[in-house]
Amino acid sequence: MSGHGFHVHGPHDHELEHAASGGGHGDGHGHADGGAASLSGGMSMTSKIAVCTAVIATVGAIFSYMGGSTQANAGLYKNNAAIKKTEASNQWNYFQSKSTKQALAEFARDTATDDVRMQGWQVKLARYEQEKTDIQAAAKKLEAEASQWDAQSEEQMHQHHRWAQATTVLQVSIALAAIALLTKKKWLERAMFGVAAGGLVVGALAAFHI
Template identity: 45%
Template structure:
């Protein structure tokens, strides 16, 4: 039989203990209730920031992967372009080495012109793919920057939650102000991350 165990941190026990009225400060302690509400709000904000952080990171990795795939495709196009250029050069050499006005010279000249015309669309496609690679790289970098902002915001909120729990345990109001300052910093970082979307 499989049993699931739930592991609580020390601040979780303190919040539950205080919310139950066992904090040694009487039933229905309003300070403990406020700390519980603040903790719940901060945890909700932190969960949203953590989700956004993960989403930004996943999208950044997706675009980086797309860029890598397209780089390979562009390299293949440039190799194809080079192969056509070599065939063109060989046909021109064949034409130059053939007797003037001979059927062989006309065939080599026609082949050289055909290879020259075939190269242009290949070059254009390779350059187009390289532009797409650059765009995917830019998207990836921007999303990764956003991921870092979301992660910083999440960390600030987590620190604020921990400070709120310590505030509940120590009953130091100044600690509550420090906690709210950290929460404010987290919200500002989250707003900066949101504005970069």
């Protein structure tokens, strides 16, 4: 009793004193710290995957835009090639028309009895020949331009396929990231990074027209 100058400690008093001195909380703090570290580690993986997924999605969006752009260019260039081919065909038809007129003029010249008429037909023949030469040059130029547009269209379509492949690979990487977040599997996280790297490589091939 406190009135007689002494105090009896109960079991709970000893526990409180022990806790205050730090003796009884060593193990408890150890478990708490371990749990916090485990939680921190899990959040670290989640945050890392989330950030990487955002970056991959952004790059994938750029690749998708480039794929659509190159596909549109391929269609435009193919249309330009078709226009040039039509113009070249018209020139060759014009060339054929001039050849027919030239043949008729040659017949008229050869059957003419008057020297003046013969000379007149000869002048027309020379004009037709010059016109044919100019038309032929124009037709060949248009054919060359059509071939160039065709080549550019094929190149753009090849790039489109590359961009599409890169976008698809990055989409697979994002799917792996989602599964990795759900399962907390490290090998899935590594697979995500590996597939993403593959997508970037394919994108680089598209960028360098390979």
